Amino acid sequence: MYFDNKVIWITGASSGIGEALAYELAKQKTTLILSSRKKEALEKVREVCLRVNKEIYIEVLDLEKYDSMQGIADKVIAQHGRIDILINNGGISQRSLTKDTILEVDKRLMDINYLGTxxxxxxxxxxxLKQQSGQIVTVTSLTGRFGTPYRSAYAASKHALHGFFDSLRAELVNDNIDICMVCPGFIKTQVSINAFVGDGSALNSMDDRQDNGMDVTIFAGRMMRAMRKKKKEVYIGKKEVVMIYIKRWMPWLYYKMIAKVAVR
Ligand SMILES: NC(=O)c1ccc[n+]([C@@H]2O[C@H](COP(=O)([O-])OP(=O)(O)OC[C@H]3O[C@@H](n4cnc5c(N)ncnc54)[C@H](OP(=O)(O)O)[C@@H]3O)[C@@H](O)[C@H]2O)c1
Incomplete structure (x- = not known):
């Protein structure tokens, strides 16, 4: 099995996609390191994982404090000896028009989603590189491939990740290190509740589109299949995924549609 005996580090593991991945990956013969800011929430996820897998560890981190990542990574690597898969999933969304969004919010989204990752x-x-093996999986968004209203800063942070990782993939072509970019559509998680509005506070409500989004366990299963198949880029969601192809093949239609589609 692809995931057997692998040390897998998941960020954003306290909730939503990261939590669902933790539960699914714990069922395999894996060692999991679960990270995010909230220790208590991570402990709860760990408790559930421990029912099926004893090798579950927690490492608290805040992606916004990106200067602390080296020290944390050194500690995790010293503890486990290796990392086979890094899942860059932790992140935060946005629900505000550009005209209503203070620049500090643009900066924070870039710091957390882009620089932290x-x-x-x-x-x-x-x-x-030392191992000459590994997989780096990064959860971006369909909005990492096209912009939508209410997401200007978020879309920018996710687009930036595609630029970074496409370049890195090309640099690592002879190092047996795979890069997988995962672009979710609407997945039913806490993402809209936690999203920043224009002044940097949380939206604190569930969007209709989120509420009717893909089930997060189904999403996690599809994401794991893409990882196993070493896909370079994958789009996972419901009918909203079609916008990727509309923008690619009929950009004129995308420009018309995107101004009208409901993204909340
Ligand atoms: N759900 C969707 O429809 C959707 C669509 C496209 C892309 N995505 C992406 O999927 C990823 C996971 O989101 P989700 O849907 O699972 O939402 P979620 O339920 O809100 O989970 C977000 C996770 O990120 C962590 N996080 C937030 N800020 C952090 C920080 N500064 N440092 C470290 N961890 C942080 C949170 O943990 P703590 O609060 O404990 O730090 C939480 O574990 C995100 O990157 C999001 O942009 C989601």
Whole structure:
């Protein structure tokens, strides 16, 4: 089995996609390191995982404090000896029009979603290179491939990740290190509740589109299949995924549609 005996580090493991991945990956013969800011929430996820797998560890981190990533990674690598898969999943969304969004919110989304992810990846990369093996999986968004209203700063942070990881993939072509970009559509998680509004506070409500989104366990299963198949980029969601192809093949239609579609 692809995941057997692998040390897998998941960020954003306290909730939503990361939590569902933890439960599914714990069923395999894996060692899991679960990370995010909230220790108590991580402990709850760990408790559930421990029912089927004893090798479950917690490492609290805040992606916004990206200068701390090297020290945390050094500690995790010293503890476990290796990392086979890094799943860069932790992140935060946005629900505000650009005209209503203070610049600090743009900066925070970039710090958390982009720089935090890049800093953690750079901190783990020397280990992957030494091993001459590994997989770096990064959860971006369909909005990492096209912009929508209410997501200007979020879409920018996710687009930036595609630029970074496409370049890194090309650099690692002879190092047996795979890069997998996972772009979710609407998945039923806490993402809209936690999303920043224009002044940097949380939206604190569940969007209709989120509520009717793909079940998170089904999503996790599809994401794991993409990882097993070493896909370079994958789009997972319901009918919203079609927008990827509309923008690619009929950009004129995308420009018309995207101004009208409901994204909340
Ligand atoms: N759900 C969707 O429809 C959807 C669509 C496209 C993309 N995504 C992406 O999927 C990823 C997971 O989101 P989700 O849907 O599972 O939402 P979620 O339920 O809100 O989970 C977000 C996770 O990220 C962690 N996180 C947030 N800020 C962090 C920080 N500063 N440092 C470390 N961890 C942080 C949270 O943990 P703590 O609060 O404990 O730190 C939580 O574990 C995100 O990158 C999101 O952008 C989701």
């Amino acid at each position: 890049v800093a953690l990846t750079k901190a783990v990369l020397p280990t992957f």
